[in-house]
Structures are given as C-alpha cells and as structure tokens.
Amino acid sequence: MANFLNSDFKSTRRAFMRFAVAAVGLSSLRRFFPGNEVFAQANSSGMPLPDEPVEATMKRLFGNRTISSGEGKIKIELPQIAEDGGNVAITVDASLPVTGATHVSHLYIVADKNRRPMLAKFSFTADSGRAFASTSIRLATTTDVRAVVEMNDGKLFAVSKNVRVTISGCDLPPAG
Amino acid sequence: MAEIGRVSIRLPSSINPGDVIRVRTLVIHPMELVQRDKQGKIIPKNYHFIHTMTVSFNGKEILRTELTQAVSQNPNFTFPLKVDRAGKLTVAFSDTTGKTYEGHAEVNIS
Numbered sequence: 412m413a414n415f416l417n418s419d420f421k422s423t424r425r426a427f428m429r430f431a432v433a434a435v436g437l438s439s440l441r442r443f444f445p446g447n448e449v450f451a452q453a454n455s456s457g458m459p460l461p462d463e464p465v466e467a468t469m470k471r472l473f474g475n476r477t478i479s480s481g482e483g484k485i486k487i488e489l490p491q492i493a494e495d496g497g498n499v500a501i502t503v504d505a506s507l508p509v510t511g512a513t514h515v516s517h518l519y520i521v522a523d524k525n526r527r528p529m530l531a532k533f534s535f536t537a538d539s540g541r542a543f544a545s546t547s548i549r550l551a552t553t554t555d556v557r558a559v560v561e562m563n564d565g566k567l568f569a570v571s572k573n574v575r576v577t578i579s580g581c582d583l584p585p586a587g
Numbered sequence: 588m589a590e591i592g593r594v595s596i597r598l599p600s601s602i603n604p605g606d607v608i609r610v611r612t613l614v615i616h617p618m619e620l621v622q623r624d625k626q627g628k629i630i631p632k633n634y635h636f637i638h639t640m641t642v643s644f645n646g647k648e649i650l651r652t653e654l655t656q657a658v659s660q661n662p663n664f665t666f667p668l669k670v671d672r673a674g675k676l677t678v679a680f681s682d683t684t685g686k687t688y689e690g691h692a693e694v695n696i697s
Contacts, residue, residue, distance in 0.1 A: 453653040457633035457683030459621050498659040522657065526621075530657040533666075538649040540607030540669030547659040549620075581657070585625045 462526040472519060472529065473567055478559065481505070481568035487558045489572050496550040496580030503558040505542035507568070509535050515542040517561040523571075524554035525581065549580035590615045594678060594690025601697045606670050610642075613663040614680050614688060620656055639681045642666060644694070645674035670694055 454460060463471075469478075488502040507515050518533040533544045542560065550556070557571040597611040619635040634656060642650040650666055668676065673696045680688045 453638040454655065455638045455681070455683060457635065457638075459629045459631060459634060461629075502665070525657055527655060527657065530655055532653040534651045534653075536649050538644060538647065538669050539667050541667040543609070543665075543667045544652075545663075545665035547662050549657045549659055580659070581620060583620050583622055585623055585627075 460527055463528065465521065465523040465528045468521060468528040473559070473561070476565060476567055478567040478569045481558070481560060481570040484568055485558055485560055485570045487556070487570050487572050489556055489574050492575045492577065493550060494577045496552070496576040496578055498547050498580065499550050499574065499576075500545070500547050501556065502545040503543070505558075505560050505568075507542055507560060507562070509539050509542050510537040513562055513564050513566070515560055516563045518542060518544055519557075519559040519561070520546075520548065521557045521559060522548070522550055522554050523557070525549075525551045550574060550576045551579050551581040552576050592616065592680070592686065592688035594680065594688055596676065596678060596690050596692040598676075598692055598694060602670055602694065604671055604696050607667050608670055608694075609665050610668050610676065610678075610692075611663065611665050612678050612690060613661065614690075615661050616680070616682065616688075618656060618658055618660045618662060633683055635683055637662070637680045637682045640664065641679045641681075642668075643677045643679070644668060668694075670696065672696065 484507055485503065485505045490499065493499040501520060503518060503520065505515060505518065509515050515535050520530045521528045522530055530548050531546060535542050553575045555571045555573050557569050559567060559569040561567055593615045595613050599608050602608055614637070616637055617635060618637065621634060622630045624630055636656050637654050640652040640654060641648060649668065674694050676692045676694050678690045
C-alpha cells in the first residue's frame with residue numbers, strides 16, 4: 412500500500428497490481444476471521460444455508476479461540492420446558508461494559524441442536540448502554556442454548572442453558 | 588397477513604437523562620421456515636425472512652442485529668438504549684425480498 416502511494420507514474424501499474432493483490436489478500440483473511448468484521452454481512456438473499464453441526468458453527472464464528480465461562484458475567488434466561496419450540500423467549504443480560512478500552516462488541520445466540528445453530532447476532536455500540544438483548548427464537552428439539560459474548564479484543568465468554576422442547580419449532584411437514 | 592411489516596415500539600413511561608432504558612419492539616412478519624422434501628433435502632428458493640434489524644437514535648446507528656430463520660414468527664425484541672437527550676428512535680427491519688420496514692418513536696425526557 413505504501414508502495415502504491417509513493418510510486419511515480421512509471422511504476423503505477425506494478426504498484427496497482429501490488430495493491431490489488433494486497434486487497435484480495437485482506438478480504439480472504441477477513442473470511443477466516445469473521446468476528447473481526449464490525450458488521451458481517453447477513454444472509455440477505457434468502458437462499459437456504461446448508462445444515463451445520465454446532466462444532467462447525469463455533470469454529471466458523473470463533474476459530475480456535477478459547478471460550479471462557481461467563482458465569483457471573485452473563486445471565487441467560489430461558490424457560491426450563493418450552494411447550495412450543497416455535498416461540499421461546501430468551502433474555503441475555505451481560506454485566507460486561509459496552510464502553511472503554513475493552514468492551515462488548517457482539518452477542519451470539521447459538522442453539523446446539525438446531526440444524527443451523529447460529530440464531531442471532533447482536534452488535535452493540537457505546538450508545539447501547541448495556542449488553543442486553545431479548546427476543547423470541549425457534550428451537551428444533553431439546554437442546555442447550557448458548558449465549559456467547561465477544562469482546563473487542565477477541566476474548567470470548569459463554570454461558571449455556573438446557574431447554575426441554577415439547578413440540579419442534581422448526582419441522583414443517585415435507586412438501587410435495 | 589396483510590399487516591406484514593407493521594412495527595410497534597414501546598418505551599418506558601418515564602425516562603430520566605442518563606438512563607439506560609429497555610425498548611420493546613414487535614414486527615409482524617412470517618419469518619418463513621426452510622421447507623424440505625420427503626427425502627429431507629432442503630428445497631432451494633428464496634425464503635422470506637428478516638435478515639437485519641437496525642436501531643438508530645437521532646440518525647446514529649446504535650445497534651445492529653443479524654437474524655436468521657430460527658427467529659420466531661412476528662418476533663419481538665427488547666434492546667437497551669442510553670438516553671442522554673430526547674430524540675427520535677428508528678427501528679428498521681430488512682427482509683429477503685429487499686423491503687425495509689421502519690418504526691419510529693419519540694423519546695421524551697420527563
């Protein structure tokens with residue numbers, strides 16, 4: 412990049428190539444570290460994504476980083492037994508700061524036994540005031556639900572809770 | 588479902604400056620589920636669901652949420668908001684048909 416900026420006209424093409432290669436390299440790096448992107452691209456096409464075991468999801472989202480226990484830092488509220496898996500209320504409240512040198516950047520909700528375990532991702536800013544989120548989710552079957560908090564320095568904290576699901580919230584009768 | 592995209596926002600009745608309030612919001616949306624054929628294979632098509640929720644306060648983006656089909660039909664959300672001064676809150680939901688549904692609320696300090 413520096414070469415590109417300092418180059419005279421004769422070497423502009425070469426510098427441009429360097430710049431292009433660097434740019435491509437950066438974008439592929441970014442693919443390996445999706446958490447580093449401030450706001451990752453959501454699935455906006457509506458095309459279904461392939462099924463994924465939870466280990467693959469965790470690896471895709473967090474790589475090989477260690478995930479510490481968030482006991483005492485993150486509170487997760489879920490019903491013990493959800494009669495309707497199609498509408499399960501979940502509340503996650505983290506007492507970690509959202510401003511300052513180390514702050515919360517993302518909160519992920521992951522259901523282990525769902526076919527596509529990453530359910531929702533919340534990206535907080537300093538104006539949020541608190542890392543808190545509550546929503547209603549669908550659960551396929553009795554499963555652990557994890558809440559993973561990612562700090563801006565890459566540290567990860569997670570808590571999980573088991574929910575017993577009576578009626579699946581994801582299974583539709585097969586079409587055709 | 589003629590009402591698809593209706594957004595309602597609820598704020599606490601009294602807000603003091605500096606408070607971190609909890610905003611409740613609800614959007615009417617089918618959040619279409621993945622369909623499978625008899626072999627259990629996913630039927631590839633464009634499913635109709637909300638993929639992003641964006642919250643802005645006085646024009647500044649303060650929260651972004653990435654959603655999937657594993658979020659319930661007619662989903663509700665509660666999120667925090669730090670209020671230092673009165674202003675306009677906008678919650679926008681974008682779905683996979685390219686539509687964006689917005690809800691607005693005036694945040695008044697009492």
